[in-house]
Amino acid sequence: MGELKVIGGGGEVAVTTRLSDLLQWARKWSLFQYPFVTACCGMEFMATAAPRYDIARFGAEAPRFSPRQSDVLWVVGTISQRQGPAVRRIWEQMADPKWVIAFGTCASCGGFYDNYTTIPGVDKVIPVDVYIPGCPPRPEAVLDALMLLQEKIQANDRRPVVVPPRQILHNAPGRTRGESS
Amino acid sequence: MSQAVVDRLTAELGDRILETSDAFGEHEVRVAVKDWVDVAQFLKDDEELQMDHFIDLTAIDHPERESARFDVTLMARSSANGHRIRMRTHVDDGQEPGTLSRIWEGANWAEREVWDMFGIKFKDHPDLRRILLYEEFVGHPLRKDYPIDKAQPLVPYREVTDIGKLPPFGIEEGQPFARIDWEARLAGGDNQVSPAIGVQQGQRRTLSDSEAAQQIQARIDARLAKEAEEGAAAESADAAEQGSGD
Numbered sequence: 001m002g003e004l005k006v007i008g009g010g011g012e013v014a015v016t017t018r019l020s021d022l023l024q025w026a027r028k029w030s031l032f033q034y035p036f037v038t039a040c041c042g043m044e045f046m047a048t049a050a051p052r053y054d055i056a057r058f059g060a061e062a063p064r065f066s067p068r069q070s071d072v073l074w075v076v077g078t079i080s081q082r083q084g085p086a087v088r089r090i091w092e093q094m095a096d097p098k099w100v101i102a103f104g105t106c107a108s109c110g111g112f113y114d115n116y117t118t119i120p121g122v123d124k125v126i127p128v129d130v131y132i133p134g135c136p137p138r139p140e141a142v143l144d145a146l147m148l149l150q151e152k153i154q155a156n157d158r159r160p161v162v163v164p165p166r167q168i169l170h171n172a173p174g175r176t177r178g179e180s181s
Numbered sequence: 182m183s184q185a186v187v188d189r190l191t192a193e194l195g196d197r198i199l200e201t202s203d204a205f206g207e208h209e210v211r212v213a214v215k216d217w218v219d220v221a222q223f224l225k226d227d228e229e230l231q232m233d234h235f236i237d238l239t240a241i242d243h244p245e246r247e248s249a250r251f252d253v254t255l256m257a258r259s260s261a262n263g264h265r266i267r268m269r270t271h272v273d274d275g276q277e278p279g280t281l282s283r284i285w286e287g288a289n290w291a292e293r294e295v296w297d298m299f300g301i302k303f304k305d306h307p308d309l310r311r312i313l314l315y316e317e318f319v320g321h322p323l324r325k326d327y328p329i330d331k332a333q334p335l336v337p338y339r340e341v342t343d344i345g346k347l348p349p350f351g352i353e354e355g356q357p358f359a360r361i362d363w364e365a366r367l368a369g370g371d372n373q374v375s376p377a378i379g380v381q382q383g384q385r386r387t388l389s390d391s392e393a394a395q396q397i398q399a400r401i402d403a404r405l406a407k408e409a410e411e412g413a414a415a416e417s418a419d420a421a422e423q424g425s426g427d
Contacts, residue, residue: 081332116332119332
């Protein structure tokens with residue numbers, strides 16, 4: 001939450017910070033989402049939204065099915081040329097501040113649909129904050145994206161980022177068999 | 182499985198059936214465009230055939246043909262007899278076969294799709310609009326002369342010079358790995374991929390000098406050598422047997 005200053009001591013303590021930092025802190029922990037789910041990535045989105053991954057830890061569990069009440073637009077799946085006007089309009093209806101997550105390879109760059117039907121990345125139509133690669137991405141990658149987005153919100157940084165691949169721990173328990181360490 | 186249908190059609194309609202074929206038990210008849218609707222009506226109404234199940238109607242583009250560029254094909258089935266039949270007609274660009282939507286209701290949307298994708302009109306169709314694409318779309322994308330990378334966006338793309346993407350998303354968006362340099366290949370070149378991919382990969386592999394081709398060739402050589410060796414061994418064994426028999 002930015003720079004915190006502790007004033008006083010003993011029985012009464014006050015903490016001060018900047019108002020903008022406090023606002024960004026509040027925003028990053030209450031991200032109402034608008035899921036724009038068009039394709040198979042939706043399955044992985046459902047898995048992420050289910051209790052096992054507990055997306056409520058990040059304050060992002062509440063879907064709002066009106067763009068006017070939501071903060072984050074999840075573009076989940078392939079966006080065809082015919083859907084371009086719809087996704088653009090939904091984005092325009094969202095109130096500021098708003099963020100966009102491109103979920104999966106199709107939403108990020110069009111994937112293998114390289115023809116007349118598909119928009120090669122939803123960023124051709126609306127600005128995107130976080131790209132999640134994967135076909136489809138695992139729920140862990142989605143959680144990484146949420147944490148990246150929270151960092152971006154706190155830092156007030158609007159530059160787009162791509163979720164990096166997780167490091168695979170080859171010596172993690174259960175990963176190797178028959179080998180003594 | 183459906184030879185009975187072909188026999189019935191040739192017996193009843195005679196020379197209106199221009200051609201019949203049988204590919205692994207899939208039977209097909211070819212008719213002229215003017216007989217398209219009549220033969221379809223016969224398939225549906227005939228008491229023996231009863232082809233009441235419309236499966237699909239689609240088209241194939243053959244730009245290399247001198248005349249009658251398109252094939253329009255109908256796939257129908259009889260739920261009473263279990264027979265299947267495929268009916269085909271050669272259609273020239275601008276020629277209009279009659280609609281089958283009055284015979285089978287399901288042909289309505291199939292014909293709209295054929296119009297959308299190939300630009301073949303169906304005479305007397307009740308509602309011949311595009312079904313998958315948008316009205317603003319120019320051209321028909323499944324014609325082989327439609328440019329493979331031509332998109333017609335409804336929303337103009339944002340003009341952002343530095344969109345700030347990082348690997349794996351490069352400046353060259355999309356993954357055109359399926360694009361083949363057909364022109365070069367038809368002209369006799371053996372480029373296996375499009376120039377775009379060649380540049381992207383920093384190489385232009387050809388089939389003749391690729392590692393994979395060399396490995397396959399080596400494997401073939403090894404197998405031939407082994408077979409020759411075994412053959413020689415068998416021959417010598419035979420000779421030894423004959424020698425002992427004497």
